[in-house]
Amino acid sequence: MxxxxxxxxxxxxxxxxxxxxxxxxxxxxxxxxxxxxxxxVVWTVSTSLRTPAEAFDLPPRLIPSNPSTEAYRGVFDQIDVWLLALNSTLVTGLVAVGQMITAGLAGYAFARLEFRFKKPLFGLVLATMMVPLQVTIVPVFLVLKSMSLTDTLLGLIIPAFPTAFGTFLMRQYFLGMPKDLGEAAMLDGAGPWRTFRSVYAPLAAPGLAIVGVLAFNYHWNEFFRPLILETSGQNYTLPLGLVSLQGNLGTGSISVVLAGVVLSMIPAVAVFVVGQRPLREGITSVGVNR
Structure with missing residues (x-):
């Protein structure tokens, strides 16, 4: 033993x-x-439910002793929340759809089509990811001014359609798909556009969902471009409109400011929760295919 x-x-x-x-x-x-x-996040929500006098209690308490929604009413009294939310919804929704279209088409072209200077062009697309937005904002502003698109919502939407990250993501997604599907479609007489629309695009839905969710969350919270391109209050997006609430900090009403922050978070959180499943499936399928 x-x-x-x-x-x-x-x-x-x-x-x-x-x-x-x-x-x-x-x-x-x-x-x-x-x-x-x-x-x-929990602390922000908790403070937004406090009265101005209770917001600076020491020691601070996580749960307000007398929860109140007065701060939220103060937000609606001081700014036009519905107009700002509508502007943000139009901008971010159209940008998300536009990036899904451009990223899908560009990613498919770089992954499945053969054309001259394909690799240098793709390297150029990736190189744009290293250029800060602050470097390109002046040329973009001048181009939009020549087209009379400054201080308009279209001026925020159209320049945001191209996405280098989305193109890279969708290229990797299409590269993970079998070539046999496209070859079989071409043998049946389908051209590149028909092959993309009928074969690859439906299979790329999870990847396109990733692009859409990420684009929505990014542009919903975007502040720099609206600050430079928009001057009229009627064209402000929600993050830009919330800046007018900072005057409450001088009066000690920090609850009003944080209530505005909570309101601005709700749509982004809702989109993430709804898109969480396709987002997870898309990331998982990319990992399995690769």
Whole structure:
């Protein structure tokens, strides 16, 4: 009958301890990450429900003693929330749809079509990701001014249609699809456009959903471009309109400012929750195909 050496016993015990500790360590790590991520959000919502006098209580309390929605009424009294939300919805919705279209077409072209200077052009597209927005805003402003599109919502929408990241993402997505599908469609007489529209585009729906959700969340919170391109209050987006609430900081009404922040977060959170499933499926399918 074989005997287990003390060294083997120690190694086995250590391995069992690691396996027993690993799940708890992961849970603890995820809990810390969740606390760091959701902590500021919870604190923002909590402070928005406080009265101005209670907002600066020491020591601070997470749960307000007398929750009130007066701060939210103050937001609607001071700014036209519905107009700002409508402008933001039009801009971000159209930009998201436009980026889904341009990223899908460009990604398919770089992945499945053959043409001259294909690799240098794709490298040029990727190079634009390294150019800060602040560098291109002046030429974009001059072009829009020559087209009489400054201080219009179209001036925010049209320049945002091209997306280098979306093109790269969709190219990788199309590269992960079998070539046999496109070749079979071409043998049946389908051209490149018909092959894309009838074969590849439906299969790329999860990838396009990723582009759309990311574009919506980014442009919903965008502040710099609207600040430069928009001058009339009727064309302000929600993040730009919320700046007018900063005057409440001088009077101690920080609850009104944070109530506006909470209102601006609701659509972005709703889109993320609705698009979470296709987003997860798209990322998973890209990893499996690659």
């Amino acid at each position: 074989s005997r287990v050496s003390p060294l083997s016993q120690a190694t086995l015990s250590l391995s069992r301890a690691r396996h027993g500790l690993a799940p708890w360590a992961r849970i603890a790590g995820l809990a810390v990450c969740a606390l760091l991520t959701l902590g500021p």
